[in-house]
Amino acid sequence: MTHGALHPIPFDEQARLEALASMSIINTPPEQALDVMVDFTAHLFNVPIALVSLVGRDKQVFKARVGLDICETSREVSFCSHAITQRNDVFVVPDARKDPRFAENPLVTGSPFIRFYAGAPLIGFARQPVGTLCIIDRKPRPGLSDHEKLTLTKLARMVILRMKSQEIIDAAKAGGSAAAG
Template sequence: MALEPADEPARIAELKGYGVLDTPNEAEFDAIVREAAAALGVPIALISLIDENRQWFKARVGLEPRETPRSISFCTHAIRGPDVFVVNDAKSDPRFSENPLVTGDPNIRFYAGAPLRTPSGRRIGTLCVIDSTARPQLTERDTARLALLAEKTMEALERRRQRLASSNPA
């Protein structure tokens, strides 16, 4: 995997500024992952936030763990680009074919992740969908739908941050 971008410390600081890591489930985020899974017809959907060492799931459907190591996360790759990142068949992709999330549970074959972009443009995580079956390329409509749900996720994160700031004035 490539070295981290120069703005990684600022990206991490911005993520932590949302005060969302290691918080309980919230209905608004749970609804977004359910909508993503249903809209794209996949068994797994996640709101994944990437800190220094892990990807932590603010909301998840179809996956039990609350987090996985960043070193094996697909979402780390997804936040490096501005657009939806798609892996049609992880088993045949040399970047992922030996990944324990591919060779073992949850047996990822298909992955699509839309970056969660803050107002400053930093990508703090993804809204992603996963299937244990390889899939052809996403349609333009599905790509747009995933990107729109990622925007909806960021709007919810912004509202959450504003509520937190107003309840804890400096």
């Protein structure tokens, strides 16, 4: 992993970005299934905010969200940029105000006033982390138990499987309409 100005860059960033682009999902309309998944995740973990975040070159886009009005942020302020470098583990920040990586972050010092963050990587094609399923609280938390980390990881797997399924459905529809035309 190398470090950019304010956020870490995975060692294989170009391959990661290619995997994300191959999914053709960043600029697509909301999907009800993903909205339901983030709503369920927020309910299960009793947090006000849950997101499916896709991390691009310069920004992160929220493909599904609950508890947050914005649809994207710059990658420089992205907690998820840190989470995607973990690959096989959940990235947890118990109190962002006490973490030197985030204490001055505008998402901590201002709205939405992030205190607690936990993100499980969304591992896409070619085993690349394309984003996260994350939970956010406006108050600090002690962290996550191993069981909670496993639960968030399993939910992230469900999200990526839904994304892959939707891609197959869309490709079949496009193939069918091309054959009909």
